[in-house]
Amino acid sequence: MTKLTKLFLILLFGCLFIVITACSNSDTTIDDNSSSEKDKEPFGKYDPAIDVSFVRSIDSTLDLALVDGETIEDNVWLDYYRDELGINVTYDWTASAGDQFDQKMNVSLASGDIPDFVSVNATQLNQLVKADMIMELTDLYEDYVAPFAKEVLESDGSGPFDAATIDGQLWGLPNMSSSIDGAEFVWVRTDWLEKLGLPEPKTMDDLLAISEAFTTQDPDGNGKDDTTGLAVTKDLWDGYAGLKGFFNGFHAYPNIWIKDASGEIVYGSIQPEVKEALQTLQDMFGSGQIDREFGVKPGDKVAEDPAAGRNGLHFGQQWTSLWPLQANRDNDPNAQWKAYPLVSVDDQPARPQITLGTTSWWVVRKDVEHEEAIVKMFNGFIEKNWGETAEFDKYYMPDGAEGTWKLSPPTPSPPNKNLDAFLAIREAVGNDTTDQLEGEAKVINGRVSAFEDGDDSLWGWERIYGPEEGVFGIMDEYVNQDLFMRDEFNGAPTPTMAEKNATLEQLQNEVFTKIILGDADIDEFDKFVEDWKSLGGEQITQEVNEWYQNVN
């Protein structure tokens, strides 16, 4: 079936190209001077109401978002847009999030059949601009954005806007999402640490010692040699049991573009520090600390190990206590995990790498009559969730529902909202004013307290937001010390990147996996660096540097 899907995709992209080039001939430039007559009020209501079309992705968590007979087409958010802003939201089609939505979206884009407003990724945005199907938004954004919405949208640096800027013009509004939430931590099973009398991990050496002890000293005490040291997935860079955090400990930053000493932008995966990290991983695999079969195990398969109490150490993002560690706690109420900051191999602190959290942008079809409606919806969404007139209990998470905010088509959110919720909880617990908490912090604090009152099924939440040991306490340290290593490249894929990157990534992952497995000598890394450069990497580096010069 996957073969068939691939075939379809190949056909699809072939056709996409043809159709897009064909469409670009039908030039429908409408010189719209009527915008001067329009109000320019960030929250101005349309009277009579206007109809705007969207498409949307749905998933099973949306069922939790709906209350009292609401539907995707009729709910509190669409009521708000209709009653307060005079915007009737209609959906051309809906499809399940993920693969299905992407496929349907690609067919829609290729056949030129797009709704008024649509959220796309950087690649699609680029294609739509080339096909002359969407509208330029620079002035529109400045004219209509509300002050608070502007503050939120621009609070994650210029990255979210850079990615949607082509030739100095803005083509899409960033559907803001957190960048820092992608940072990694060391997750360790602390009841095992205590049992084996090991110190908490402060340096890479500590971590390696823990990994070895968890492998050889039978931490689960069942008398069988069935535990592994470090959990790793076949995809190497997953948010659970990936290796980014491990590499960061060696000051290596795979998969992202970093600034070198001379100010040039270079690719993190080919720097010498990577070799050191790979060497260490190879040694760990050699001594049985990494699962023999990790090369074929996807995340949900690897997750069986901690769940069954066979693994107690991985690198992961802030959410891994909810999944998969909660399953471990469910099976074994004595299991306890804790997140630690990334450890470093020397006296320099380890810097967690992060990429741009914003991965989709809202674009406007060329012949739309009320193009500013999307900016008004952005304003409304941000205001009603986090602004001064916010009604959290109505729009974000009403009683008995979860994730109600997802019912709005655009969902730009403040990039540090989770961290802010944690800080609010910690402060309130310190001052004993938890009854004054509002919004998301209140709901989360409710879960943390419920855990403290004995509801073990909410253990995962306490590990993330608990004022004492919650992982966001470390995130706060990351932020305060400005440790993040950000991806310097935020643009749409450059021409060579679009063409070669998939191959190069595959090459990289294969070589890295082989080295870790010991099937290839560590010196294979030097050959990989050469191959990477000659197979298009050199060209990509040049293009990325040109892009960097242009935006900065």
Add this chain to the structure above:
Amino acid sequence: METKGYKYFTWFNNVFLILLALACLFPLIHVLALSFSSSSAAAAGEVMLWPVEFTLSSYEYVAAKSEFWRSMFVSFQRILLGGTINFLVTILLAYPISREPKEFKPRTFLAWFLFMTMLFNGGLIPWYIVIKEAGLLDTIWALVLPNAVPVFNVILLINFFRQLPKELDEAAYVDGAGHWTILWKIYIPLSLPVLATVTLFSLVMHWNSWFDGLILMNKPDNYPLQSFLQTVIIQQDLSMITSGDLEGLSEISDRTLKSAQIFLGCLPIFLVYPFLQRYFVKGIVIGSVKG
């Protein structure tokens, strides 16, 4: 007299085929075992061929899940409509094309025309645009009309018709039968085995397709079962999870639920086989022509 070598051959052959059959059965039994296990046992990878911590909770959940039954209903609708259309079109196309060119002039052209569609197609986007412009999107007809002519089945049937003894329809013709009578009274009753085969092909095709449902239906309410199942079992990409998905994370590990739905999704098509089995009878025309 069986030689020793022949005996060994039969023995090995049987063992090999039994192993092969087991290899095919294994995933199915595993899924069945998973669907009856508790979700924590499934998450810890303890389930192989026998349920661990037996529970019916997955089936209870699925029984209450209206999306599952709605898509099942769409699939049945599709099979009924699509299967009938395929059946009629196959027979009505195969009969004229199986005649000699002197009897039916455009025969060669038609045969080639059909054959070409097996080799070339317009590609995904034109296919989508044609169906969209025909106004079929989001209706059951989008799932049955584009597949109305199963060319491979038609070719099978043509070849079967052509090897039926010519004398039979000559005799019928002499007795005053027209083409309709010959087709319905002689050809079809004699072709039950091959008709059962092509019907099975077209039913399985309709039951199993998911991609067209996905692309052509604008609302998940209208998905056939396999498109729906695809949304259920596709694995979430763990590198793409954002903080907004936290609530969804608990859903990832519900492997027992997925298994229950997969198993129920296979069940109807399993049940079709035994019913068609009785038509697979050989040698029906032996002895119909004497001298």
